[in-house]
Amino acid sequence: MTKFEALGLEKSLLDAITDMGFDTPSEVQEKSIPLLLSDEIDLVALAQTGTGKTAAFGFPLIQKIDHSSRTTQGLILSPTRELCLQITNEMQLYSKYVKGLNIVAVYGGASITEQARQIKRGAQIIVATPGRMKDMIGRGIIDISKIDYCVLDEADEMLNMGFYEDIKDILSNTPESKSTWLFSATMPKEVASIAKKFMHKPAEITVGSKNSGVDTVQHEYYTVGGRDRYPALKRLADANPGIFSVVFCRTKRDTQKVAEKLIEDGYNAGALHGDLSQNQRDLVMNAFRKKQIQMLVATDVAARGIDVDDITHVINYQLPDEIETYTHRSGRTGRAGKSGISMVIVTRSELRKIGAIEKKIQQKFISKKIPTGIEICEIQLYHLANRIRNTKINEEVNNYLPAIHDVLEGLDREELIQKIVSVEFTRFFNYYNRSKDLNTTDGDRGNRKEKDFQSDSGSVRYFINIGERDGYDWMSLKDFLKDTLSLGKEDLYKVDVKDSFAFFNADSQYKDFILETFTDFKVKGRFINVEVSDNPGGGRKRRRDKDSRRSNNKYGEKSRGKGRKKDSNFSKGSGGSRRSASSGRRSKKRDGFY
Template identity: 50%
Template sequence: MNPFINLGIRHDIVNAITELGFENPTPIQEQSIPVLLTGSNDFVGLAQTGTGKTAAFGLPLLELLDFEENFPQALVLCPTRELCLQITNDIKNYSKKMSNVHVVAVYGGASISDQLRQIKRGVQIVVATPGRMLDIINRNAIDFSRVKYVVLDEADEMLNMGFQEDIDNILSTTPDEKKTWLFSATMPAEVRRIAKKYMTDPYELTMGTKNTGNANIEHEYYVVRARDKYAAFKRIVDFNPDIFGIVFCRTKIETQDIAEALIKDGYNADSLHGDLSQQQRDKVMKRYRERSLQLLIATDVAARGIDVNDVTHVINYSLPDEIENYTHRSGRTARAGKTGVSISIINAKELGKIRQIERVIGKKFAKVDIPTGFDVCEKQLFSIVHKIHNVQVNEQQIEQYLPRIMEEFKDMSKEDFIKRFASIEFNIFLDYYKNAPDLNAPVEEGRRFERDGDRSSYPRSGGKSEYTRLFINLGSVDEFNRGDLLGYICNQSKISGRSVGKIDVKGVYSFFEVPHADVDKVTAGFNGAEFKGRPVRIEIAGEGVSERRDGGYQRREGGYRGDRTGGERRDGFRNNRGGAERDGSGGGFRDFSGKRREEHGERRRRF
């Protein structure tokens, strides 16, 4: 018998969650569900992300609401679109064996008219982000006068994102006699104030100590010189061949630059930050959830609400400005009882911040040395051996090729075959890490590192003497960011992603740098190329095109301003959206199938 029955959950719901793989309640579920099922208390639940909070409030809601009635009875507020959709889908899955359950997700970045139609048809549970919910309320399109329960999920994150006023305005439309359930990973003063304002003698449940981190997470830090930070980061990734991680940076610019540098170096990565459109963000997250991305480079704000299972590592490329944000970052791994690792790459002057974080989360960090080149090669070799040993063989499909395979290897001994096969990838890392330097920084030299703090810790493009700046008539209105454009250029011109220098994406055009020797190859690669039915034009920036201060460009030899097609005169820019879909192999990196793009002897990274 499923233990959820003993918590007071009825059979049809238990049967549904059993099919979803729910076997035993998590601690927050075990402690909170019996309390919430009484429906008589306001409630404050403090628990880390990934501990099963959605079921902790979702299952009691399904027990307490009257689904014979089609008016809003419960409102769930959460900080981000991703979390809104996740909660909505989870509650729908929990209720799949029930009838007449209507759950609507209300969030920005999607058609408000579709959401209004769903609400008009009848709904009992509304899951919403504050901004879009307030927009719908201001249109008088929903009536919360009979709402019985309001859930504030990830309350600390909503307040950190500046939703205090929106939450106040939304809750003012709900009845005083409702019950408010607040769930949060941390309990800063702002969350405490909102609990006092909207709750009466709430039942408070704390799993672990307030503001502490998940007990299943190992916390590690590496001390490096600022100038070696990017190289050390890559070596840490190489030392963990099966990594599926989120990398946190402090700024949008740093996020984009790190992702771009990783793509050039052959890693399967992309960025997530506030400058992306909703369509671009959805594309990145779809690839990450499908695991066709292995590293997601993100800012704190952009990553909020991300709920992806089996994240093995969280890497703090830059420590957060706010100590409490470390708890949210590390909580992206070790979800649902699994284990994970949170890594921080710091310089010596940041050791004090590590000690502060230790005091807040109640756990000690382990100081770890950057692995040597030999360590990385050894780890990669046995990763290959392990994959070969566990590979699933499709007997039916491979059968027809076996005679030719056996004929090819008939003169080779078993030992020689194994050595050669393992060496295919091993030699790549062996060559790359030959004479690899020690990247560990002596802690006692911390004062010296302060001078390095302003230096770039990731590769920049070469000097003017080595690179030619090219113009291309594609830009952000075509849904290109720098990573997308890098992949498009490399796929079209068949050059190495590592050879492309600085990329500057504007609105309706962009500039990028390539070595002088590759200019003719790039120009030839785009000869006759079209994008969405429009000719793609490549020119040397200094010869025919110059930037305008107003964000457009002009042809210096007398062409037309705003010319997007190379022919007809236009009074404005044509907004051609849609963008190129990166296929996971653009920009010189591999997808998970292991197919390699040739890089003229450059070291390739296998995922």
């Protein structure tokens, strides 16, 4: 018996699950599905975005619907057109082996006549946005007076968007005998009010803690001057060459302005906000899903319903007014079992908001420094070197090699490498050379005792020659180091994972122990090299060992030498190897080794 079969699902659904490649239900699915199948109850389920909520209510709803009747029996309300379409598509995949079941999406920005025609043909399940749904009820196009099930998906998002009155009006047209299933990431008072007014003694399921963030997301904040937000944003992007991100702004105007500046500076960026036409929104989102856009700058409302699992970073260019909104922002990354990073750019006057968010999401923020220009140059240099090393040779170039050899005649290997790398590196160096430090002091938060907030005095920064290509992210690399060094998680911090290398910090008391542990340390025959970096923020300083002639270069190549050999079982990080965001990316005009 499969794990999904044990939940009580019918064969038609199990066959669809097999086709989609699902093998293990998520926690919210394990808790919700048996409960909803066993009885006619009301349910409040609190779980973060990206935890599989659609299947948690979708499977039971499809199984309970009488598909032989054309009467509308189920209504799913969602906050945005994108999420409405996404839920509809997923529900259609779940029900591919259920004959006669018709699921119709009802949303604004599309022909109401066509949607009315689909409803008239018979729709057992309607997936709708509140505004269009209320409109169609008012016109007498949809009758929900006999529905058996009503699902409120992303309930807190709908209420944040001002749909409270619409939802009350819609629910007032439904029978009291129906079952109501409310799914939400957080439980603000407005959601509790809906539950109290329209639900009868609902069962409650909580995945994680109420209103808390997911533990696959690392939260960081960077303190800068008010005029340095945009330069700080660029540096964060340049310090993470594989970044695939959503950048959040508070207003439509700021969103458009930041996106335009990024595009002018050569980044693959796009804007997503309410002033765009539906066609423009579709074009932007399609480009983002294909990773032709590297940095999607969005307002909170426009970003609702974004369902992309590979987002590496969420960048809060400006903090939102509501803490619940931050929870939804950070939930765009760290999805489907992968890890992610949520970065916040703040001024000193906004630091108190960080503490308020920490209390709400029950997670600590890490105070980090904006990378210096030279640190960015170094990171990009390693990134470029690995791109060159891993580039597949195009055989068509052979026709031009004789002439190229003539042009490059007289250059030795070392000089040729220097020149090739300098073609790209010089552009970054010229831009960042003598660039100012964007960091400001953290004010009263600097006295906090937690490791993640401590100053760099008494802390040592290390370089290690493994990264994302080896299957590591910040979370799994931290676990690898913890297990290898037999240290606690609190003893290792500020873990920054790049494409083929990474940095981490530990207290200075562990310096000799860490360097000794990683002397001639091998994993599946490959030397894992750890060196002390030049500065606390990143970069590295080569460690010379008189007793060992063996050295391991920054690209993971090994050379022979003497010394005690250590080995370890090499297992990839739990997050898996993240796909590079450079695929489909246009080359930068100025800065970026893309």
